[in-house]
Amino acid sequence: MGEFQLIDRYFKRRALRSPLGVGDDCALLAPAPGMQLAVSSDMLLEGHHFLATVDPVRLGHKALAVNLSDLAACGAQPLAFTLALALPQADERWLEPFSRGLFALADAQGCELVGGDTTRGPLNICITVFGEVPAGQALLRSGARAGDDLWVSGTLGDARLALEVFRGTLSLPEPVFQSARLRMEQPVPRVALGQALRGVASAAIDVSDGLLGDLGHILRQSGVGATIDATAAMDLLAAGPALQQSGGGLDQELHLGCVLAGGDDYELAFTAPAARRDAVQAAAAQAATPVTRIGRIEAEPGLRLVDGRGRPIERRYGSFDHFA
Amino acid sequence: MGEFQLIDRYFKRRALRSPLGVGDDCALLAPAPGMQLAVSSDMLLEGHHFLATVDPVRLGHKALAVNLSDLAACGAQPLAFTLALALPQADERWLEPFSRGLFALADAQGCELVGGDTTRGPLNICITVFGEVPAGQALLRSGARAGDDLWVSGTLGDARLALEVFRGTLSLPEPVFQSARLRMEQPVPRVALGQALRGVASAAIDVSDGLLGDLGHILRQSGVGATIDATAAMDLLAAGPALQQSGGGLDQELHLGCVLAGGDDYELAFTAPAARRDAVQAAAAQAATPVTRIGRIEAEPGLRLVDGRGRPIERRYGSFDHFA
Numbered sequence: 001m002g003e004f005q006l007i008d009r010y011f012k013r014r015a016l017r018s019p020l021g022v023g024d025d026c027a028l029l030a031p032a033p034g035m036q037l038a039v040s041s042d043m044l045l046e047g048h049h050f051l052a053t054v055d056p057v058r059l060g061h062k063a064l065a066v067n068l069s070d071l072a073a074c075g076a077q078p079l080a081f082t083l084a085l086a087l088p089q090a091d092e093r094w095l096e097p098f099s100r101g102l103f104a105l106a107d108a109q110g111c112e113l114v115g116g117d118t119t120r121g122p123l124n125i126c127i128t129v130f131g132e133v134p135a136g137q138a139l140l141r142s143g144a145r146a147g148d149d150l151w152v153s154g155t156l157g158d159a160r161l162a163l164e165v166f167r168g169t170l171s172l173p174e175p176v177f178q179s180a181r182l183r184m185e186q187p188v189p190r191v192a193l194g195q196a197l198r199g200v201a202s203a204a205i206d207v208s209d210g211l212l213g214d215l216g217h218i219l220r221q222s223g224v225g226a227t228i229d230a231t232a233a234m235d236l237l238a239a240g241p242a243l244q245q246s247g248g249g250l251d252q253e254l255h256l257g258c259v260l261a262g263g264d265d266y267e268l269a270f271t272a273p274a275a276r277r278d279a280v281q282a283a284a285a286q287a288a289t290p291v292t293r294i295g296r297i298e299a300e301p302g303l304r305l306v307d308g309r310g311r312p313i314e315r316r317y318g319s320f321d322h323f324a
Numbered sequence: 325m326g327e328f329q330l331i332d333r334y335f336k337r338r339a340l341r342s343p344l345g346v347g348d349d350c351a352l353l354a355p356a357p358g359m360q361l362a363v364s365s366d367m368l369l370e371g372h373h374f375l376a377t378v379d380p381v382r383l384g385h386k387a388l389a390v391n392l393s394d395l396a397a398c399g400a401q402p403l404a405f406t407l408a409l410a411l412p413q414a415d416e417r418w419l420e421p422f423s424r425g426l427f428a429l430a431d432a433q434g435c436e437l438v439g440g441d442t443t444r445g446p447l448n449i450c451i452t453v454f455g456e457v458p459a460g461q462a463l464l465r466s467g468a469r470a471g472d473d474l475w476v477s478g479t480l481g482d483a484r485l486a487l488e489v490f491r492g493t494l495s496l497p498e499p500v501f502q503s504a505r506l507r508m509e510q511p512v513p514r515v516a517l518g519q520a521l522r523g524v525a526s527a528a529i530d531v532s533d534g535l536l537g538d539l540g541h542i543l544r545q546s547g548v549g550a551t552i553d554a555t556a557a558m559d560l561l562a563a564g565p566a567l568q569q570s571g572g573g574l575d576q577e578l579h580l581g582c583v584l585a586g587g588d589d590y591e592l593a594f595t596a597p598a599a600r601r602d603a604v605q606a607a608a609a610q611a612a613t614p615v616t617r618i619g620r621i622e623a624e625p626g627l628r629l630v631d632g633r634g635r636p637i638e639r640r641y642g643s644f645d646h647f648a
Contacts (some may be wrong), residue, residue: 019360023545024465025397025530026362026455031355036343038350039438041452041556045445054642073349084367084450114363121369126441126450127409128365130348141348206349221347 027114040070060101074192076131160262196283231308351438384425396518400455484586520607555632
């Protein structure tokens with residue numbers, strides 16, 4: 001199967017909203033009047049962003065999901081994407097399920113494939129995604145202000161739990177592992193929430209490298225600091241209650257580490273004025289996405305952890321470096 | 325050097341025309357009113373698109389040039405690009421010259437880096453480029469009509485000559501080789517010509533896979549055929565006269581093969597009504613880019629080669645398959 005056959009068979013579909021899709025030197029996009037185009041690129045490599053064992057259907061989903069998550073963090077509505085793909089060989093047993101998983105999410109999000117490139121080489125998936133956002137309304141990392149609340153969508157840390165099982169450093173009851181593995185392999189980008197938070201959130205980022213690291217970008221770019229309630233944060237680990245029910249439970253250090261520095265979560269961390277708590281909850285309800293308030297933004301630079309009673313937790317964030 | 329240090333040091337520059345550049349979840353682009361956004365992605369891999377021996381300055385140039393060539397083929401004006409980069413290691417001796425070559429071309433073309441991704445892995449350079457084109461004026465592959473002339477910009481085949489020297493199948497006088505090697509390693513995208521041809525050319529494509537193959541896309545998508553004057557085409561090989569002057573000269577089969585199926589040329593092949601020859605020449609003069617008329621578009625499907633007197637050359641294009 002040659003390059004053009006491969007494209008025709010698995011990746012060429014009629015562009016519905018874009019003026020020109022796959023099959024010319026360029027695709028053409030026509031943002032609606034008053035709209036800006038949000039753009040993000042992510043490159044996924046085996047061993048770094050996914051394991052060789054992953055089901056290609058889930059991988060197709062994830063490759064687009066991590067990009068849609070960047071659009072979500074800007075409050076943009078998905079529009080289109082390009083796919084550049086390096087493949088060791090043109091293997092239909094991989095291409096068919098990969099494209100199926102990819103297009104299932106693309107169709108669900110109204111995001112159409114408009115172009116790309118295929119070449120032979122070590123497996124590498126590079127997607128560039130395009131979304132629309134009304135001019136001036138994109139959620140940025142730089143808008144957090146002292147006094148704002150700090151929120152996180154969904155749950156954090158489950159993908160990391162699954163990874164540690166794959167690495168052999170942890171064992172989990174099978175149903176807990178399968179649920180954590182699904183979070184790792186098929187993350188749900190918070191696209192609807194991101195759009196619902198336009199005009200409500202003051203800053204946002206998607207949590208892909210771990211909450212502390214990603215929150216650090218907001219703090220630096222906004223020139224502020226934050227205090228996180230570690231007790232509230234620990235409730236974000238979805239597997240936590242399941243583990244306790246199964247008689248297991250996690251070492252507290254590992255539990256907190258997964259939540260604060262786990263990575264691969266694709267949730268949104270965002271800030272909003274304390275006066276807008278009702279608006280945040282309304283946006284969350286509209287997007288059918290739970291949100292949890294885990295801290296507050298402060299003028300004093302740096303990141304502080306406190307327990308449920310507000311007492312400082314003396315722990316250097318470096319203690320999470322064993323996750324690096 | 326970590327990922328964020330690497331980005332800061334070599335790839336983070338202030339966005340001048342885009343509302344938001346490197347450093348947030350997404351970049352923001354704001355096409356001017358009435359403009360469509362032309363988008364193209366290319367992935368470059370060592371061994372396929374460049375040799376390990378290439379100077380990183382030239383590689384930085386080429387990685388962007390092959391993408392700008394796609395914009396040129398659509399008649400779009402360069403605006404911005406994203407860069408996703410997989411690197412075996414963060415080697416400053418490679419990153420500094422690579423980024424220097426990249427930005428030299430980017431600055432010359434007014435095309436700014438607005439985002440991307442870096443990760444560790446086998447060297448892979450994936451650029452997505454954005455350009456502006458007035459709505460409805462993009463040059464497409466589908467617009468060629470019977471009676472149109474077939475034109476090619478610049479020269480063809482020199483990159484292939486250089487590749488064959490690297491492969492050891494050919495030897496060239498040193499000055500001829502260095503000139504051909506420059507064409508292979510540092511191609512000049514025909515950006516100004518593409519824009520000048522808006523409203524003049526009926527179809528266009530960039531010649532990256534070889535003239536016959538790329539012209540085939542125009543013919544299929546336009547539902548037409550073509551006859552190429554092989555004698556006129558052979559004049560496109562810039563090294564031809566240089567070789568003859570140096571007393572060398574090429575086997576005719578190899579010469580024609582380099583021109584028709586060489587690859588890696590990044591010239592424009594385009595069609596225009598015969599009545600627009602003056603307009604084509606005016607566009608070429610405006611863009612300071614020579615163009616050569618090498619054939620004509622016909623209603624009869626297929627691609628025919630004739631000699632300087634119009635006599636059919638009985639040769640199957642398959643004869644160029646040894647280049648594959």
